Amino acid sequence: MRFVIVGLLLLLMVGCQSNNIEEVINEHGDIQNLDSLDRFVENIKNQKKAEINYVQYGIEGQRGVSTLAFDGEQINISHSVDGDFIEEYSCKKIIVETEEGINKYILNECNGNLNENVEFLSVPISKIIQLNHLIVSL
Numbered sequence: 473m474r475f476v477i478v479g480l481l482l483l484l485m486v487g488c489q490s491n492n493i494e495e496v497i498n499e500h501g502d503i504q505n506l507d508s509l510d511r512f513v514e515n516i517k518n519q520k521k522a523e524i525n526y527v528q529y530g531i532e533g534q535r536g537v538s539t540l541a542f543d544g545e546q547i548n549i550s551h552s553v554d555g556d557f558i559e560e561y562s563c564k565k566i567i568v569e570t571e572e573g574i575n576k577y578i579l580n581e582c583n584g585n586l587n588e589n590v591e592f593l594s595v596p597i598s599k600i601i602q603l604n605h606l607i608v609s610l
Contacts, residue, residue, distance in 0.1 A: 493539070496593075503595060509577065513566055516542050526593070540566075544600040546602075547579065560584065566592070573597050 494508040508524055513523035523541040539550045551558040561584030568578045581592040
């Protein structure tokens with residue numbers, strides 16, 4: 473009986489562990505953990521496998537999640553809203569362009585229903601400087 477209880481406790485503990493995927497959170501323009509996205513981009517440049525969740529909240533509180541997973545060859549993207557699957561596609565690379573004071577994260581050479589480049593996220597450089605200043609201040 474002890475072994476059954478210990479086994480159930482172990483299963484419960486394993487089931488409750490998080491998947492340790494870093495998240496970038498965009499709550500109505502308030503972006504948190506942007507440095508994780510920069511590390512993800514750097515890992516892709518270095519051909520290292522990587523995964524990240526981009527979480528964005530809608531006006532009415534919907535939770536949209538885009539999971540980006542680089543497998544060493546391409547970036548596989550899966551979108552869901554409030555846990556419901558929306559779409560998936562893959563892209564060859566992600567680049568960061570700076571234009572008129574804005575850093576744009578752009579997924580390139582995408583397939584699936586897209587067959588184009590996708591601007592994934594735009595962040596004013598002033599906001600990046602503020603985020604970096606906040607991190608240094610802590």
